[in-house]
Amino acid sequence: MSPPACSLIYLVVFLFLSVFSFTNTHAHHCTERFLSEAKQRNLIITFCKRYVERNGVEIAMYLHEKSRRLDIMVGARLEEKTGWLAWGLNPDPEARMVGTQALIGIKYMNGNLLWDRYNITSFTKIGCQLLPSAIDLNISNFNFSYIACLQYYVIQATIVLPMKYDVEKLNHVWQVGIDVAERKEPKMHPRGLRNYDSTETINLRTGKRLASRVHSFRRIREVHGILNIIGWGMLLPIGVIIARNFREFPLPCLGWQRYHISCQAVGYIVGSTGWAVGIWLGRASKHYSFPKHGTFGIFIFTFATLQMLFFKCKPSDRDEFRTYRNMSHHVVGYSLIVASYINIRKGINIMHLDVKYWLPAYFGIAGCVAFIFLVFEIVSWFKFLCDKFGLWIICGKDIPNEEANSRKASREDGKVQPSDTPINN
Ligand code: HEM
Ligand code: HEM
DSSP states (O other): OOOOHHHHHHHHHHHHHHHHHOOOOOEOOOHHHHHHHHHHHOOOOOOEEEEETTTTEEEEEEETTTTEEEEEEEOOOOOOOSEEEEEEEEEEOOOOOOOOOEEEEOOOOOOEEEEEEOOHHHHHHHTOOOOOOOSSSEEEEEEEEETTTTTTTEEEEEEEOOOOOOSSEEEEEEEEOOOOOOTTTTOOOOHHHHHHHHEEEEEETTTTTEEEEHHHHHHHHHHHHHHIIIIIIIIIIHHHHHHHHSSSSSSSTTTTHHHHHHHHHHHHHHHHHHHHHHHHHHHHHOOOOOOHHHHHHHHHHHHHHHHGGGGOOOTTTTTTTHHHHHHHHHHHHHHHOOOOHHHHHHHHHHTTOOOOTTTHHHHHHHHHHHHHHHHHHHHHHHHHHHHHHHHHHHHHOOOHHHHHHHHHHHHHOOOTTTTOOOOOO
C-alpha cells in the first residue's frame, strides 16, 4: 500500500476514535426532581438511577434487609397518546425478558390508567397475547399514576422477595411500549437497542451494577460501526471513484490501478474486520437479533470476498470473456456500494435513537462521497460533450481528438498520458 494511502487511513481512524472517545453515557444518578418525588412518597433510597440510553427510565429502590421487602418507584415519560411502562424481576441466571415477573402500567387514549401483574414467557416473545396473570412475587401498594410536575408516569410498589431472588445479584428488567389493546394488553415494544438493552444485574445492598448490556457492548458496537463506515462506506467508494475517473477520462493518471487496488484492499480488510465484529456481537447477544441488518452484512461480505478473489482472474484484452468479466466486476462493485450504504443506515437506525451523532456523521460521509462522484460525473460529461461536438467556445482550447489519438498510438506502450485528450469512442 502506498504511504499516502496509509497515512490517510491512520488519520481517519484517529479522528473517528478521538471524536467518539469523548462521548460516554451510561446509567446516571436520577434527576433531582425524581429523587425529591421519591422522598416525598416516603421512599428511603438504596439507589436511584436514570437509564438515559435505555428508554430514559428512572428507577429508585429501597431494600428492607430483615424483611426482604423491596420498595420501588419506576418513572418514564410516555410521550405518545397511548403507552405502557413495565418493570420486573427475573429469577433466572440472566437478566432477560423471558421469565420476568412484571408489573405493567398502561395509558389509554382516553387518559385512563390501568395496571396489573404479568408473567412474561417465551410465548410472549413469539407473539402470543400478553394478559394479566399470577406471578411469583408478593406485591402490595402497587399503583400507576401520572405526576404532572415531572410529566412522568410512575409505577410504585412494595415487593417481598422470595428466597430464590438473590439480593446481591438481582436481575431487573424494564420496558416502554407504545401500542396497547383492550383488556390491559400491552403490545410489542419497539425493536431498537434502547429496548433490548433495558436489563441489568445489580447488588441491592450496595446499588452497584454487576452486569449490563450497554456497559459490556457499547465500545465494541462503536468499533463495529466505525470500521464498517470507514471500510465499506468510505474506502470502497473512493476506490471506485479512482477507477472510474483516473483511468482514462476525465483525469488520466498513470498510477490509478495501484491506488484503486490499495483502496479496495484496505477497504475490504477494514470492512471485513468490522463485519467480523458484527458477527461476534450478533452471537454474543443471544436473546435478540437484527436479521435484516445481518443478512445485508453477509451479502456484502460474500460478494466483496468474491470480488477480491477474482480480481486476478483477468482474461486478456482480446478474449471475449473480458467484456463479461468487466461487466460483472462493475455490477458487483456498484451493488456492493449501494448495499453498504443501505446497511450502514440500518446499523445507525438500530443505534441512532440512543446515540444522536451517528446520523449526521452518516449524512456527512454519504453526502461527501456523492458530491465528489457527482463533480467527476459532471466534469466527465462536460469533457465528453466538448470532445465529441467540438464545443471549444464554452470548453476552452483543447487538443483535437485525432491529435490525441495519434499521440497515444505513437507511444510504445500505447497508453494515454495525462497531457493527452482522451479518446471518446
Ligand atoms: C407486550 C408484549 C411483548 C412482546 C410481543 C415482546 C416481544 C419481544 C421480542 C420478539 C423480543 C426479541 C426480538 C428478537 O429476537 O430480535 C423482545 C426482546 C426483549 N423484550 Fe420484549 N416483548 C414484550 C414485552 C416485554 C416486556 C413487558 C418487557 C419488560 C418487562 C420486555 C423486555 C424485553 C427485553 C429486555 C428484550 C431484549 C431481549 C431479552 O432480554 O430477552 N418485553 N421482546
Ligand atoms: C456495511 C456495513 C455493516 C455491516 C456489513 C454490518 C454487519 C453486521 C452484522 C453481520 C451484524 C450481526 C447481526 C445479527 O446477527 O444480529 C451486525 C450487528 C450490529 N450492527 Fe452492523 N454492520 C454494518 C454497519 C453498521 C453500522 C454503521 C452500525 C452503527 C453505527 C452498526 C451497528 C450494529 C449493531 C448495533 C449491531 C447489533 C449489536 C448487538 O447485537 O448487540 N452496523 N452488523
